[in-house]
Amino acid sequence: MKGKHAKNRFPLGPRATGALFGLAFFGVVAGTAQASIGSESDPGTGSRSGDQIAAMEVLPHKQKGARDASREKAEAEKSTTMDARSRVIARARTWNPGTDDRVRYSQVRSHNGYRADCSGFVSMTLGLEKPGPNTQGLTSSRYTERIDMDDLKKGDLVMDAQGTNTTRHVVIFEKWANKDRTSYWAYEQRGRYGTDYRERDYGLDSGSQYKAYRPKNL
Template sequence: MSTRTLIAVLACTAAFHAPVAHADPGAKIACGTTAEDRVTSRSETDVRSQSWLDARVPYSQQSCHQNEYGSYRTDCSGYISMAWGLTHSRTTVTLRDVSSEIPRADLLLGDALVNTNHAALFVRWADDAKSEPVVREQTGPDGAPPVERKWSAATADAYTPVRYHRITEN
């Protein structure tokens, strides 16, 4: 194999294994906004997030869904933005602007698990060891409805637990 061919193969392999960088859909999709981020109770996040499960809102980074809680982008971070009552659909990176990292064992209904590519709303623990969270998430592929499911401890470990700055206890 020639040096030129080897370089081309290595470049292709590196590109295939490189992390996928998601464009910020917030810059392209302008859903409706509210005047300010809401003060939202934990029970309200439960009701608000359940509304998209009940309506089977289809996943898309290019669409908005409007209901009694406002208009939000129908991807994972738009779903968290709606559940928390934010002024607009944030991204997985900018959700951290309105939240703070918390210890994993302190997760409560309405907190979130985030990384740079995905976000999910924490609902409850599936186990006494507090290692397997039950989450609600708006996840692809395009057209898929949001789901509530248990994550493995290994999946949860890839995410940072955060708490919305304006969430209140019931």
């Protein structure tokens, strides 16, 4: 069947029309309530603005960044100190201690501008002016300061600055040889031999003339 009667083939009854109207009304109310809830302040932020909330979120990150930078600076300073000490040991090894290629001991001859004796050797490892001060000169406040033997660290010195040029001596401390600290490993330029690396106990006996010193540039 065609014509205007076809449009009303399935007319809605009064109950169906009422149900549809009720659903539509409920949808409007629910949407309004949802919009109202969405516009309320977050209980955690109160009435703070978006910029304030963002600032609160950024602040902890800034504080963490400052702490990290401070820690990195401290580690860098520590690394610089340790590198300086490591350089002393590295330079000592360039004179080939304990090998056939070692620099022979001499108070007259020099090696690369530094005297080939104990104080000249130490001066070279510390990067001091050539040909280097003698052992007595190394004990001056210009180059070193006194420390306790227990405070020795890699690159520190143990010196006997008393006596004559044939009895004075200086060695470079590297590390303790045992947990009881009864001896230590040291680099030295020793008489009638030359550059050596061996276990020593200078300065550990009561009344020893050997004293511990810390170079000013370490």
